[in-house]
Amino acid sequence: MRMFSVSHKTAFVVDHCPYMAESSRQLIECDMLTKSRSQGVIPLAPVAKSLWTCAVECSMEYCRILYDIYPTKKLVNYIVSDSEVHILNSWKQEDQNTHDLMSALAAVGPPNPRQDPECCSVLHGLVAAVESLCKITEYQHESRTTLMDMADRVANRGRIICLTNAKSDTHVRMLEDCVLETIQEQNKLAAGSDRLMPIQQCELVLVHIYPQGDDTLVSDRQKKELSSVLSSEVHSVRAGRYLACKLNVLVQQHFDLASTTITNIPMKPTLNVCEQEEQHANTSANYDVELLHHRDAHMEFIKSGDLHMAGSTSRDSGLKETVTLKWCTPRTNSVELHYCTGAYRISPVDVNSRPSSCLTNFLLNGRSVLLEQPRKSGSKVISHMLSSHGGEIFLHVLNSTRSTLEDPPSISEGCGGRVTDYRITDFGEFMRENRLTPFPDSMVDAAGRAPIERAKSQLERHTRYWPMIISQTTIFNMQAVVPLANLIVKDTLTEEDVLTCQKTVYNLVDMERKSDPLPISTVGSRGKGPKRDEQYRIMWNELETLVKTHVGTSERHQRVLECISACRSKPPEEEERKKRGRKREDKEDKTEKNGKDTEEKSWTADTERLKGVMDREKDEQSECEIIKDSPDSPEPLNKKPRLATEEQQPPEKSKGPVSLLALWTNRITQANSRKHQEFAGRLSSVNNKAELYQHLKEENGMDVHENGKGTR
Template identity: 45%
Template sequence: MSETNHKTVFVLDHTQYFGISSENLIDLDFVKSKVSAGASLPPISKSLWTSSVEAAVEYCRIVWDLFPTGKLIRFIVSDTAAHIVNTWGQGTQNITHVLNAMSMVGIPPRTAPMTHDCSVIHGLRAAIEALAEPTDAQKDVIKRAKEDEKALNKGRVICITSARDNASMSSLEDIYQTVLVQQNTVAATHKDLLNIDHCHLVIINLVPVNLESLVTNRGVKEVSPILTSEIHSISAADISNKLTHLILSHYELASTTVTGIPMKEEQNASSSANYDVEIFHAKYAHTVIFGSELILPTSIKEGAEYETVTLKWCTPRGIGASDLQPCLAQHRITSVDVTSRPSNCLINFLLNGRSVLLEMPRKTGGKLTSHLLSAHGGEIFIHTLRITRSCLEDLPSISEGGGGRVTNYRIPDFGKFMQAHKLVPLKAIADRKPDENLQKMRAKLRRHSRYWPLTSGTTLVYNMRQYIDPLLNLVSKDDLTDNDVLQCRQAIFSLVSLSTRNEQLSLPILGNRIKAHKKEELYKVIWTELEAIVQSSGSSNGHKLVLNCLCDCRARGSETAEKAELDQAIREIDGESSSHRASVIRATTDSPMSPPHVLEPAFIKKMKSTSNQNTRSLLDIMNITERNQTQKRLDFAGRLCTPSGQVAKLYPNLGSKEVNARETEAK
């Protein structure tokens, strides 16, 4: 019973100002009545008092739906005096009693004259006195408590009022702090009253829609060790959303929106559409499954200030033993908008004995059911299902990461790390402090684990010990001797020589996540990691000498690389200038009969043409060979017998034999 939300007091301002209109217009229309076409009713608006009462009652409905016992709320109306609406007794902790009392109080009269006695301070004073009264649960705790034990008494006061500016709000907080201290002084002398150990004051400044408030919002502020306060300035149209947002943090609740609920249309029963229903429940129903590193999908509803988890409706079915076995937790739920038709249909559907599985929307893979909605004994609960390994399965290996991914943890190195930091029990000695060695080991462990990559894929230095040892083993000491510093310097110089010669380092294939594709980038990553290791290993003089040597060699290596690039550029420039100078000297000293120089353009062009002439293709070679063979053969006999200038006739005697045969037959 030491929680702040065990006792909550609503203080409602009932002064004349709350009798004015909120200017939040509501349109009305005729339903199923014989009215001429085009007729309409003028819009109406609620008063500030009605808006504040409705929002406060809705706050109570959500709390009492989710927590039938243990969470108590009282109402106090303040005008010229404080009017108590209900008590801490369980018989008055219901909406019916509160609404009946509010109907008797009525709307503040607008015509009544404004007096100084009409103030919200009377209600705040009565709220502090109400927090000092013990509840039935607190009385039981006090009876069972021992003499030296003390029952903590905490509470929250939500005041809905209207102030002129920030100075008025500050004055209201000061008055509340003064009255709170006075009440604790009075409670110290009365056995029937409890001392208020802590109070959370929430002030809501309410103004009409068409007015701009001069009071600025302010988050939670610690006014004193026993008082924290916060201020919210809102219009009358947003007070319901503001209290709905505050209730999530006041009672550690979470929001879930069930999407894709198939429902028949009210006007057309033959067609159906998908609807969304938002529900509230304990926050633990979501956080209990975060150990598997799965993040539930969230979104922000239009007009709301908080996030809601979006879960998809699955095919409903009856409750089975297989569905309840992997259940991790169950909590009551309540609908955010109880007057909407989708909410009523969902509640009636669940109360009829059906259950609904809720799945997490996923882009890839099969569906993953994470929650179950079901009714037990006339109350609806949300069940959180196990979606990770079961406790009945074998324990996972250390090499298995989240989701079954095999990761390259440095398991052998971690074993050596544990062996190097093993603790041995010692006998108690009077001269030695009890925790002296323990503090030394903690400091050593903190120093050595300051930079210690968990996987082999996130480090290069620990994968190439053959090039760096014994530097890694020596820098882990608390203090370095001169010999240790000398060995570390030798290891650094050896790495510098490898970097100067630009030699390729042999590294194991471990799926490194370090992006170093070139040799220069690889050496740069190695120097950076070495510097981080030496810096985190210790702060002795030896460590400083090794670090200075490392930094000097790294800077000298970068200067050497830049100098090598500069020398190469100078050599190229010198080569071009020397060739040009040689051609000038030869042009001035050679005689006209001297052979052409190899660098002269005419000679180069001639050599290219000669080389092009001597170059023959395969087709040229075949044509030349065929031409030579043709010259060796005898020419055609008809061409030889035909005089020059005439065309030789091919087959001249063709057909002469047939003519001779016909002539012979004729004779």
């Protein structure tokens, strides 16, 4: 949306009625020659400006400051109201200058005190100001033409500043009601017109001017919302210097300006441009000059809290604050470059004073001035620089804190350290892939997006997951992951792209099966770093995080994530094997800690015992083969199948590691069970108890008990 703020349009309405010809009663001395005046010469009497003259001078200062700092896109429409309306300029950019306005005001002339007051009213000017705000400016027309079908998105806002002499608070409310009714009427007319725009927001600033020595008849009032379209505020100010201070404060509030006062400016011999100081070569004086500029020039002060403010308060002008900076001796070499973070146009507050004139002439001759912060102790800090470019003077903000051009601060060690593992090469490639080139906005894609929107979308996709430090990433340090990382950030994927991504995932699975090493950083960890299984777990987690950030882009991106999830899920047998492998590695690590001597002794004992068991097993197997192959040997009655070893058992039945002695004992028991026929009594046993004298009862007819005694 192309939004225009309230400061885009400012309509000045100056009352030209007969009562504005009244004296302001602020006397100005014209005769300065008090000591050198000869006798008999009558001194000049002091003069006083009228309310009209004070209003014109202050409003012109308002416009001058505005044009100095904002040469474009901040427009003023000057209107004079008496028995009729005098519109002195238009919204066109070529009409925005103080020279044309002063010429038009000279043609209007001062108000006629003998004119009938009943025929004059400031209401005519307020109605004309509302009508002027509904007119379309060149910048609004350009935005409406660019948006074409969405021209209604261009906002129309403005501000009306009325300088008048009101009669009472009731008179002020009548003026506000008139402006509100006019806005409602003009919005209805603008709704059906292509040359007018309805007003979405309007600020009315009423400045009541009254002579010095009189009591004000109008009360001050803060900004108040009269409707959803109109807000109003009232300022009651005495004429003269008080009105000038009030307009100076208002222009700072309306256009987000700030004040800087340069102190200790030597007029001689440093500047050497003022004739009066040149005549007195042995003397010099220090002066102060106040400058206005955009508020962002003080942003570094606001962030750091190192703001040196000098304020002056007045009941009529309110609070006026300024930042104080000290003059530094200018350097003769203007070619020297300084690291600047911003440059802002300036405008002197008192443009006609001798110090301001000397300073501006000095800067326009190609010289530069460094400004430092006033400090009671410590080294001086140069924070700003004054220099001219193309006939305009700018206040440059110098970086007084840590420069971004220096070595970057350490992320792992804290402030003051150094980091050497930034992905500088990858960042250079990233910048090349996201370069911007001029392109007409009218060239849109199939989705109706302009080139700048497509560029923003691409930049957003590329930065969803982009680690800055080499030690914080694994996949971006692997050449095998490059094809997938380059394709997954695309807006759309083809079938060939999906196959390439799946092939990359399969290659990673093959690397894991072969236990290939990964570029895992060991910064901040003890020993050799994580184990091989942990390395691959970290790699898979990071790869899955990268793909998940783009999974909502399209269905093919989802297929890549499904492929990764399928390759990560291992069968239970492989997971159990990895678990046993990790336990075996832990056991080996513990064995290393026990010492080399204990390891050698236990290894020798186990080897000898294993060798003896294997020899006996060979003899037993040979004997079993002879018995089995002999035709006279009967088949054993209790022949059992060969017992499954621990390796042959499924992982889910394994109860943990089995000792080597238990393993070979089971084998020996199995082999011995194949050598002989089972005892016949054990085969006929009941409850593991064999019955003795089985045929005794049949022969003697006796009941035999288990203790061998019987009864007849």
